[in-house]
Amino acid sequence: MVSIKKRRRPHQIPEAGSVAVLGLGRFGQSLGLELMESHVEVLGVDIDGSTVQDLDGMLTHVVRADTTNEEAMRQINVHQFERVVVAIGTDIQASILTASLLLRFGVENIWAKAVSDAHGTILEQLGVKHVVYPERDMGRRVAHLVRGVMQDFLEIGDHFALVKSPPNSAVVGVPLSEANVRSTYGITIAAFKRPGKDWSYTSSDTVIEKDDIILIAGNVRKAEAFSQLE
Secondary structure, eight states: OOEEEOSSOTTSOOOTTOEEEEOOSHHHHHHHHHHHHTTOOEEEEESOHHHHHHTTTTSSEEEEOOTTOHHHHHHTTGGGOSEEEEOOOSOHHHHHHHHHHHHHHTOSEEEEEOSSHHHHHHHHHHTOSEEEOHHHHHHHHHHHHHHSSOSEEEEEETTEEEEEEOOOTTTBTSBHHHHOHHHHHSEEEEEEEOTTSOEEEOOTTOBBOTTOEEEEEEEHHHHHHHHTOO
């Protein structure tokens, strides 16, 4: 049975740019609500009735349904979405079956949460192009933050990262063209923020002050090492 909490009729074709989020655990809920904040229409689907009830009115519409059931997914037009997120983590079998169904539907863009390397490998072998590891990635991010003075850390991929950090003596008080951080440390200072002001892009003439915050771009290890200099 499909139970729908809706703002528009379920048989309508999804709006361009809308996203279906299948699985409304902590990751799915957080993702769906963040998309709504960005004015993206969201269809949330979960097999748990209480979860659906809790999110009623918070997403564009919320559906209680089995995401592995083809007929149920067709009833709520999941097959017509261009972007679908499989946010199921606790039930690996349901995650794999759901992803397989979406691939049979021909959904163009599928993101799927993986809870282990083996789970992710299976999803990739099925043909899912975007496999994400929220718990593992957050753990790695926090580990980087714990090790140093960084205020934030974002690994872009292929060993490249953006690091938000206080400046060090290598760059404070001199134009960046004279600091030569790229040739000396293998990183780039891409932006800076002065207290009480917005972020600004750097230039060769930028002089970093000791109370600024800087955005370091570069190889993960090099960017992290630079942030730890005094």
